[in-house]
Amino acid sequence: MAMQSSRREMEEHHFSLWTLIAVPLLSVFLQAYLPLRFPHFGLVDLPVLVVIYFAVSRRSPIAGTFFGLVIGIIQDALTHLPLGIHGIINCILGYLAASIGLRIDVDNPGTRLMMNFVFMLLGSVLQVLIFRRLLGMHVEWFWLHELIRAVVNALIGVILFALLDRLRQRE
Template identity: 50%
Template sequence: MAVSYTSREQIEVYRFSWPVAILIPLLAIFLQAFLPLRFSFFSIFDLPLLIVIFFAMARRSQVAGLMTGAVIGLLQDSLTHHPLGVYGIAKTVVGYGASSLGVKLDVESVGTRLLVTSGFYVVHQIIYFTIARLLVGLDLHWVWSRELIAAVANAVVGVLLFTLMDRLKERA
């Protein structure tokens, strides 16, 4: 599980075609809304978050990362009955953070991806819980064991997903 710093020269910046940039997030949101109906265990995963992390780390642009997070988060909010912006803010911060980290770390290795994804999942959940409790007034209970298990599960799925999605990347 190697985590290595990357020099400026080593940074590869990627871009994605418009169809990929639009359809992949939509597909992730669709699967997130559809699959838990058939497989209730699937609700532990957060596919839109994984997509935000992947795009942000690949593009390595903070503006692009936060924008991706904001759009995907707002779309995810739209399917709930809560006010718009709870997921939006959480994913905006994660998108910004992931792209910032992508500049400094070699995010191509499996180990880095595992650590980064699980870390950002926890960050996402902390922000989400904070906003949902303080602003929206939801009665949520933080359970560390559940969140850590979910973080690891999302990281594992994330690594697999990122490997598949690496094929969609284009050098900028």
């Protein structure tokens, strides 16, 4: 336990407060604006990628949970759907990403690719479950669409994570 804590403290990355506020807001803004110019951009989920990144960087499941909660509620506020749908999804993904960040090396691009792919698929499953079980709405599941979406997001996530690495504060 003591060893894990020291490793966690050693690999925990820090960001400025401005980064923690501006980056999520920018991701939500781009997610809302870019589909106007590029209709296929709706396939990408930038806010979720940002949640995953900050969760694995902070390596704190509670921080990851609340980070996911805030970004998810902001995403929900832009839709006409009940508040909390993206909140629940992002909370769970943030929690899991932070938990994984404690155990494996998440700075490796290959690991990031796999991690993003799995998290995006998990996010889709959670979304369908929430719509069907909580809201009683019929949402169809298309395997091919979800796989393509996960692959695209995983690739974009690798690039995005590399860019966000530059915003880390040096110890």
